[in-house]
Amino acid sequence: MANNSMLLTPTNSPQTTSEMVCTKRKTELPILNAYWINTGKQLFASGLSGCVEVCFTYPTDFVKIILQLDERSGKKRRFKNSFDVIRQTIRSYGILGVYRGFSVVFYGAIPKYMFRFGSYEQIKRFCVNNDGQLRPKDKLICGLGAGVFEALFAVIPQESIKVKFINDRFSDQPKYNGLIHGIKEIIREKGIRGTYQGVVPTLLKQGSNQAIRFFVFDSLQEWNNNRQPMNKDKNNKILIPIFGAIAGATSVLGNTPMDVVKTRMQGLEAHKYRGVMDCMAKIYRNEGLLGFYKGLVPRLVKVSLEVAIAFTMYSTFSDLFGINK
DSSP states (O other), rough: OHHHHHHHSSSSOOOHHHHHHHHHHHHHHHHHHHHHHHHHHHHHHHHHEEEEEHHHHHHHHHHHHHHHHHHGGGGGOOOOOOOHHHHHHHHHHOOOGTTTTTTHHHHHHHHHHHHHHHHHHHHHHHHOOSOOOOHHHHHHHHHHHHHHHHIIIHHHHHHHHHHHHHHHHSSSSSSOOSSHHHHHHHHOOOOOOGGGGGGGHHHHHHHHHHHHHHEEEEEHHHHHHHOOOHHHHHHHHHHHHHHHHHHHHHHHHHHHHHHHHHHHHHSTTTTOSSSHHHHHOOOOOOOHHHGTTHHHHHHHHHHHHHHHHHHHHHHHHHHHHTTTO
């Protein structure tokens, strides 16, 4: 009888459906946790990179915006060049005058860079081929997507407020007393729409910016890796700032006219323009073709430095935090 009971009792009973589900969930949980932890690290590294970058590059952005807001031409222009902007600003407001509007950019850099690198990495996951590589058109798509996301959720309100702050500093009767007061005044006068002016040109600018930058940067890295596959990690660390500067300069040469249009449509005189085409027509009629390239030199310096620092810092923090790309 004992032998019969032993035969009837299986030693390894098959798993029930609920047990199989529990086992699957236990397997998936570590994978999901690792994914979210890695994503959190990416976002933190991105935001930190943005904070470092703006501290170094903001004065050049300030000069660029002042030149772009100077709608006069020829001898009537208020500022002769970039150095004249710096000279007049320091003479009137001291050395910290070139950091007017900095708080808006500093606080805005965190979400901007989070959306930039974070969305790029997420879109990239869906575009890579079986070898983990991006085709040229996919590099452009990933960069374009990153630019659109950062524009919608961070750049447009930040840029709109920043331009108004700088514009106000050089108006005949400045009215903004600090960040909070300035934002309240903008919303009181123009409503929430006042922080979302220049949507179309900003989307076009940021989308093309990141499409060009990520395409050029990734292509240069890929070229370097294929050229020296044995030393790619060591060489990439040295060349990252150089590749970043080249990517930044390329984007400036590609879309400065749209940057000028964006700045005009976000300034305190934005009411003069009925839309993007009207703004472009008035710039061309009043200032000629060169009007679309105002602020080119400071923007070239600023963006080359900005992108070099951004990619270098993001790469450095990624290694420091052990981020899986």
